[in-house]
Amino acid sequence: MKTVPEFAIIGHPNEGKSSVLSTLAEDDSVRVSATPGETVVCQAFPVRIDGREIIRFIDTPGFQNPRQTLEWLQSYQGPEEGMLEAFIGAHQDDPAFQDDCELLRPVAAGAGVIFVVDGSRPLRHVDRAEMEILRLTGAPRMAVINCKDEEEGYLAKWQGEFRKHFNAVRLFNSCRANYRQRIDLLESLKSIDQQLEPVLRTVIEAFQDDWEVRSQRTAAILAAMLIDIISYRRVVPCAPDEEERKRQDLHRDYLEYVTGRERQAQQAIRALFKHNIFNLELPPQSILAEDLFSQRTWEFLGLSKRQIILAGALGGAALGVGIDAATVGTSFGLFSAVGGLIGAGATALKGKDLLSGVRLLGMKMGGEQLRVGPVTNIQLLYILLDRGLLFYSHVINWAHGRRDYERMAALPMTAGATGGFTRRWQREQRAVCDRFFRAVLKGHEGEIEETSVALQDLLRDQFLGLSEDRALLGVEGDPAEHS
Numbered sequence: 001m002k003t004v005p006e007f008a009i010i011g012h013p014n015e016g017k018s019s020v021l022s023t024l025a026e027d028d029s030v031r032v033s034a035t036p037g038e039t040v041v042c043q044a045f046p047v048r049i050d051g052r053e054i055i056r057f058i059d060t061p062g063f064q065n066p067r068q069t070l071e072w073l074q075s076y077q078g079p080e081e082g083m084l085e086a087f088i089g090a091h092q093d094d095p096a097f098q099d100d101c102e103l104l105r106p107v108a109a110g111a112g113v114i115f116v117v118d119g120s121r122p123l124r125h126v127d128r129a130e131m132e133i134l135r136l137t138g139a140p141r142m143a144v145i146n147c148k149d150e151e152e153g154y155l156a157k158w159q160g161e162f163r164k165h166f167n168a169v170r171l172f173n174s175c176r177a178n179y180r181q182r183i184d185l186l187e188s189l190k191s192i193d194q195q196l197e198p199v200l201r202t203v204i205e206a207f208q209d210d211w212e213v214r215s216q217r218t219a220a221i222l223a224a225m226l227i228d229i230i231s232y233r234r235v236v237p238c239a240p241d242e243e244e245r246k247r248q249d250l251h252r253d254y255l256e257y258v259t260g261r262e263r264q265a266q267q268a269i270r271a272l273f274k275h276n277i278f279n280l281e282l283p284p285q286s287i288l289a290e291d292l293f294s295q296r297t298w299e300f301l302g303l304s305k306r307q308i309i310l311a312g313a314l315g316g317a318a319l320g321v322g323i324d325a326a327t328v329g330t331s332f333g334l335f336s337a338v339g340g341l342i343g344a345g346a347t348a349l350k351g352k353d354l355l356s357g358v359r360l361l362g363m364k365m366g367g368e369q370l371r372v373g374p375v376t377n378i379q380l381l382y383i384l385l386d387r388g389l390l391f392y393s394h395v396i397n398w399a400h401g402r403r404d405y406e407r408m409a410a411l412p413m414t415a416g417a418t419g420g421f422t423r424r425w426q427r428e429q430r431a432v433c434d435r436f437f438r439a440v441l442k443g444h445e446g447e448i449e450e451t452s453v454a455l456q457d458l459l460r461d462q463f464l465g466l467s468e469d470r471a472l473l474g475v476e477g478d479p480a481e482h483s
């Protein structure tokens, strides 16, 4: 085995080899397609951490002529070490064995084998032939069952057969596997060959360290975003007669700013988790696809209607409170979508005259100037934190090999998915948020730095918990899990 461990992903056409590789290597550039025969030549996909290659997976075409290949290998009389080279030498110009030669090349060169089957279909004779070929190669090998459908009736049969031919067997769903399952698969690989163990242990450690680094960086990205959004201030010249219009402009600018700033943070997080090509599209039912300032967002994240009104965060219109259009257009509706934020810190609202108590905190006229910001309501911090945590859990649970977006998106959001994360936080955790919020409002650099570090530590721990915790992983409702 070489210094960089190398594994060829081998199997029947269209079983999900490329898809498994894509997820395992966190590489969304791997070509996956519903048409059998998509992969025709071997291609190595290195996994790099800090620019250093630590493991390499090789995508291969599916077996083309396994029965005859097996017959040839079984009747081979020469020295065992030269068997694969001899097979390739004898068949490389025969179009009927083109794929078989190609897929056996990396094995002949010493790569370990990960054999992929679709465990949702019954076992066939041809599968046994393929397994027997791999056994004869003598390569360290493990079998991976990738169930393309939910059907699990054949699993026991597959597992029984695999035990005869492989050193290890694992279920690994290329569309759903996450960080934990990738690590588990690597752990199993360790057991297929003693010689592989030390180098794979190093690989696993590198994966784990890298995951922590990514989680730490995600926390830093979110903290920087929060500082920008909370400390947002603008001052514009404003004559008394244009106050109303200017307020609306400022309000709109703020909405755009917050939305854009959040999107920017999400893109940075996405890149950190190597989703480079496909746009991890949020299912339409996802609360993350919902506008940051919509009532649904705020309710979903655990605020009651009354709390939302108290936060003054949403407009009367959004809440369905019967306010006549004229009033909505002026002091309440338009501003109050971010009211509490820039904001119309609405006090308790009662019926039709609820507008009388509305004060526009944070937005004030002074001299010939209109000032806005900073945000005065800590609720926005929690909403943004919740959305950050949801986005993280969405990203880490989006397997790189997953390509069937439509099907995933069409499924309903799960019942268990209501409520934010921060709502369940303890008093100490809320205190960290509180100190951070106040420091940012005060604008004291040192204090911001200090409280931001505490917030990042808190977030990193939450992220790492989310990476390991099966129960929480479904929080965004991985629809495949529940269909």
Ligand SMILES: Nc1nc2c(ncn2[C@@H]2O[C@H](COP(=O)(O)OP(=O)(O)OP(=O)(O)O)[C@@H](O)[C@H]2O)c(=O)[nH]1
Binding pocket: 011, 012, 013, 014, 015, 016, 017, 018, 019, 020, 031, 032, 033, 034, 035, 036, 037, 038, 039, 040, 060, 061, 062, 146, 147, 148, 149, 173, 174, 175, 403, 404
């Ligand atoms: N629903 C579902 N579809 C899957 C899964 N794994 C693979 N597929 C789909 O099955 C098809 C084949 O996947 P590939 O990864 O290209 O299969 P392959 O074994 O590399 O195929 P060839 O390169 O043609 O031999 C693609 O349409 C995948 O999206 C899975 O776990 N669930």
Ligand SMILES: [Mg+2]
Binding pocket: 017, 018, 019, 031, 032, 038, 039, 059, 060, 061
């Ligand atoms: Mg392929």
